[in-house]
Amino acid sequence: MSQLNNLFFQIIDNFPNGFILFDENANILYTNSVFTDLLGYEKNYLLNKKKLWELDYHINSPELFKQKITNLMRIKKSNRFSIYIKNDGTLYRCQKQNFSFMNNENETNYFFSIIDNKNDTILEQNYFYSQKLLNEKIDTLRIPLFTIFSSISAFKLKNELNLPLTEQEINLNIDAIEKSANQLNNLIKTLKP
Structure with a gap:
């Protein structure tokens, strides 16, 4: 089983998209090198010093994190636009997929996100177009x-x-x-x- 786990993490580490695994307390349990490179953090720093809500611009408090994962546990999967705070303080805009799963052995909930690593201007243009349209509707x-x-x-x-x-x-x-x-x-x- 240990050999299978090692193989799994080797595959994930070489995955072309960012990957982050975290628990219901926002502890970051694993990130692949693409995720750490995208945000400019050292892997050990993320795993030992940061909570997920400190990285996600939209989930910037423990209370909001709890609310979001409670919803994710209910729906199991979500696709959404997200903004991460990079190590240098700038923002990284991306599309991501969020998933939840429960470890039946210890009845612990875990969550992971797959982050699209394309520096895609179309995504950003769609976001700003949607925001402009929303502002027009609000007017x-x-x-x-x-x-x-x-x-x-x-x-x-x-x-x-x-x-x-x-x-x-x-x-x-x-x-x-x-x-x-x-x-x-x-x-x-x-x-x-």
């Missing part, structure tokens, strides 16, 4: 939100001044709120994957 929220807040303010002002609301004013404001709520709902639907 379209301003008008419906303004309409809703204006209608609510009109109701409140009439109430504070003890002025009665006419049926026409009520219907006009309710129609404006309903139309804006539908716009918001449609926008939310377009943003869902």
